[in-house]
Amino acid sequence: MQKPRASYRRESAEDRKRQLAEAALRCIQRNGHAGVSVRQIAAEAGVTQGLITHHFGEVNELVAYAFELMAADIQSGIAAAIAEADDTPAARMDACIEASFSPDIFDQSTLGVWIVFWSLVLHSPKMSAAQQRDNGIYVNRMESLISDLAEAEGFRVANPRLAAIQFAAMFDGLWLNWCLNPASFSPEDGIALCRNWVEGLRRGAYA
Amino acid sequence: MQKPRASYRRESAEDRKRQLAEAALRCIQRNGHAGVSVRQIAAEAGVTQGLITHHFGEVNELVAYAFELMAADIQSGIAAAIAEADDTPAARMDACIEASFSPDIFDQSTLGVWIVFWSLVLHSPKMSAAQQRDNGIYVNRMESLISDLAEAEGFRVANPRLAAIQFAAMFDGLWLNWCLNPASFSPEDGIALCRNWVEGLRRGAYA
DNA sequence: GCGGCTGCTATACGACTTTATAATAAAGGC
DNA sequence: GCCTTTATTATAAAGTCGTATAGCAGCCGC
Incomplete structure (x- = not known):
């Protein structure tokens, strides 16, 4: 009953961090403070939440x-x-x-x-x-x-x-x-x- | 198994609204955006959460x-x-x-x-x-x-x-x-x- | 073409959030 | 002193939050 695992592209840490940061900017632009959210940012970047934890540890770091x-x-x-x-x-x-x-x-x-x-x-x-x-x-x-x-x-x-x-x-x-x-x-x-x-x-x- | 109902003072709508607003200011002062929260503000004001809904409808109104x-x-x-x-x-x-x-x-x-x-x-x-x-x-x-x-x-x-x-x-x-x-x-x-x-x-x- | 590294997905968990609703007691009028 | 009004409490329901963990899979070196 598990979701089939989505395919994805592997990217360099630097590229990915930039993508995530840019997604974060778009989220904040759209929703203000409410846009500062792991889930929203991950969705905007088209990745899963865990990736933010993986690259930044905590959200504040990403912001x-x-x-x-x-x-x-x-x-x-x-x-x-x-x-x-x-x-x-x-x-x-x-x-x-x-x-x-x-x-x-x-x-x-x-x-x-x-x-x-x-x-x-x-x-x-x-x-x-x-x-x-x-x-x-x-x-x-x-x-x-x-x-x-x-x-x-x-x-x-x-x-x-x-x-x-x-x-x-x-x-x-x-x-x-x-x-x-x-x-x-x-x-x-x-x-x-x-x-x-x-x-x-x-x-x-x-x- | 219910909590015994707390005693309270009834106040005029105007006074209470001011108290809640002042509590909100203290919360924001202390915690920034995180302080904008019904629960936190209600606790700071020493009342229950429902009171904010009652007087303001939604938090944004209080803020x-x-x-x-x-x-x-x-x-x-x-x-x-x-x-x-x-x-x-x-x-x-x-x-x-x-x-x-x-x-x-x-x-x-x-x-x-x-x-x-x-x-x-x-x-x-x-x-x-x-x-x-x-x-x-x-x-x-x-x-x-x-x-x-x-x-x-x-x-x-x-x-x-x-x-x-x-x-x-x-x-x-x-x-x-x-x-x-x-x-x-x-x-x-x-x-x-x-x-x-x-x-x-x-x-x-x-x- | 085959392992190994690790970027990445999926999922779970617990705490916290807002909003809604019913019950209760304080205070004012009489 | 009772009765009404309504400010206030208590509680529930549904959702979102952040962080942690286990394991799959893309890509690099060989």
Whole structure:
């Protein structure tokens, strides 16, 4: 009376982990927190539950892995845009701003997943560690952009680190608010607002 | 073999709903999303599970109610601080900033709950409606503060509504980031950063 | 073409979840 | 002091959750 065993493809651990993580992202995108479930994710990936245990031990590990994957994607998107820009601090700063509001990132289903991740950070050490890593990279980049711009254009920023934290927080806040209420402003508005913020830097508001 | 029925106090619907909501907040504070559970909340409130069904029908309703309660608290705290300030636009703006970083609001356990709420908004119509109401009030206030300040001090802000949205998003972003990583900056830093942002306004960065 | 490694399936178990329903007792009106 | 109202308890039913375990089967080396 047993179910006949299903046929399957054997995959490398790395590939499979990625597949599972991507399935997890789709589940969270669709169902929010409710999507964080071994069964749902396994079904989405077209495998059985045991496979998640096998590769990750526990679900939190999988979720943290998915987070890191997504964070790396976002980071590399922004980094690439900056690298492609003209090699002036102003152009690089602007490229960062534009990339942050590009459809790849500034997308409701992407950000919806991101918000769920945030809510997990406080209660999962793995997630917390991953978030701190990611945020550190993020803020460091912002700090460089700000410092370089200040030096190139000859204005002063008293504490570039703090300014960078604010800049990063502003992005997060705009992402969050737009995701929760997309009608309130457009991506172009977001870009304009961030440029204004930089203009404030130039005019010595942070000196 | 039945359990002897426990004695209890009868309370007005309003009081009981508030008690349940407060218990829910404590549970979420303690356990994040896992705290959103009829059983946990009922235990925390010292009542049986059925009572939640009785008063709210389903859990989401209770959570939304708790959200509104907490949102109203935060709003009234900030509103009170503004009302107590000197009646100049600059003083009122500053009071708003300081209140936003006061220990009542800028508190990890408070913000931790808040983040969980955010993550629920996208998947719960009730929560979404409540969030939009709350956010609307919030942004409106910011817009008034900005417009009044601009008029009083004679600088120009091209789009006060958008500026207000950014200001609000900046608060959210700073709350979020500090909550996830309290070591990165202090409340005083947050206040200084927001003042700098206002200084940017004054210097015409948003004209 | 034949073993062996291990990725993978299938299944079971126990704890926990929400929601529904009937019974009970507390409190207010009279 | 009784009677009604209804807030509240107790309990059940049905489902989902995560984790563990046993063994099959795809693939690699030979």
